[in-house]
Amino acid sequence: MANWTRRPEWLKLSALEPTTLNSVTKLTRDLKLHTVCESARCPNRAKCFAEGTATFMILGNICTRNCTFCAVKCGKPQAPDPQEPDHIVQAVNRLGLRYIVITSVTRDDLPDGGSSQFAQTISAIHKYDPNIAVEVLIPDFQGSTSALQTVLDASPAVLNHNVETIPRLYSEVRPQAKYRRSLNLLKQVKLLDNSLVTKSGLMLGLGESWEEVIGVMADLREAGCDLLTIGQYLQPSLEHHKLVRYIRPEEFEEYQIVGKKLGFISIMSGPLVRSSFHAAEMYISAIRKSKQKPSSSCSTI
Numbered sequence: 621m622a623n624w625t626r627r628p629e630w631l632k633l634s635a636l637e638p639t640t641l642n643s644v645t646k647l648t649r650d651l652k653l654h655t656v657c658e659s660a661r662c663p664n665r666a667k668c669f670a671e672g673t674a675t676f677m678i679l680g681n682i683c684t685r686n687c688t689f690c691a692v693k694c695g696k697p698q699a700p701d702p703q704e705p706d707h708i709v710q711a712v713n714r715l716g717l718r719y720i721v722i723t724s725v726t727r728d729d730l731p732d733g734g735s736s737q738f739a740q741t742i743s744a745i746h747k748y749d750p751n752i753a754v755e756v757l758i759p760d761f762q763g764s765t766s767a768l769q770t771v772l773d774a775s776p777a778v779l780n781h782n783v784e785t786i787p788r789l790y791s792e793v794r795p796q797a798k799y800r801r802s803l804n805l806l807k808q809v810k811l812l813d814n815s816l817v818t819k820s821g822l823m824l825g826l827g828e829s830w831e832e833v834i835g836v837m838a839d840l841r842e843a844g845c846d847l848l849t850i851g852q853y854l855q856p857s858l859e860h861h862k863l864v865r866y867i868r869p870e871e872f873e874e875y876q877i878v879g880k881k882l883g884f885i886s887i888m889s890g891p892l893v894r895s896s897f898h899a900a901e902m903y904i905s906a907i908r909k910s911k912q913k914p915s916s917s918c919s920t921i
């Protein structure tokens with residue numbers, strides 16, 4: 621096992637700049653919002669906050685699942701806040717965002733899995749400014765096609781769903797999830813709307829082999845997945861899934877090369893890469909490739 625408290629040089633993080641951190645934290649508190657940046661203790665949050673970027677987590681900060689790698693608390697969540705979509709719009713306005721990532725905890729307690737809250741949030745942002753692109757990072761909705769359709773009907777720019785790890789580790793890392801169900805969700809998106817950009821993400825260091833990672837990448841391409849992020853797992857505490865290994869930057873680069881050969885339109889692979897890492901740039905790559913007109917002024921990025 622790797623020493624989870626002593627990180628290698630390439631994972632040394634920049635200190636959080638207190639003024640920026642406080643202003644984003646105050647904004648989210650004022651509006652009763654949560655950022656996944658804080659809830660999941662993302663290593664890039666200092667940089668993203670300084671650039672006025674944040675990934676909002678809707679439907680509360682208590683999850684009905686207990687993935688063993690995740691820093692989000694598991695428990696009984698509160699009912700969805702009907703004011704939440706408007707609060708997100710206020711935050712978007714105050715931070716001047718042009719590309720927004722919306723994610724959520726998993727809400728297996730809700731009949732629609734929280735899909736209508738996703739749809740209402742996307743619609744509220746588009747009502748405020750139709751040129752803002754919204755990427756959604758959704759849970760698996762327990763395989764419900766109607767929940768997925770509800771989100772797609774609101775016209776997100778990118779549909780992201782992370783497979784997170786290799787199938788062999790699902791039972792210990794994502795006990796309530798199913799690898800094939802996650803792949804099918806991505807496949808389903810392309811069946812319902814072939815023009816929509818799809819994306820997924822993997823984290824490494826949980827005990828997977830090189831061949832197993834390549835196998836997942838091939839499965840994702842087979843499911844029509846366009847964009848991929850690969851990053852290093854960082855163990856949040858002693859109670860979380862053991863960090864097995866730090867992956868060297870050169871190995872991440874090799875995954876990037878393989879990913880391009882497999883046909884991903886854009887792949888970000890590196891120790892500090894997370895789902896929303898350079899999200900707007902990845903979206904623009906996909907749009908350029910498909911020669912569609914971007915749905916936002918992000919084309920200038």
Ligand code: SF4
Nearest residue numbers: 683685687690692726
């Ligand atoms: S479903 Fe998502 S938010 Fe919930 S515990 Fe798993 S990774 Fe964390």
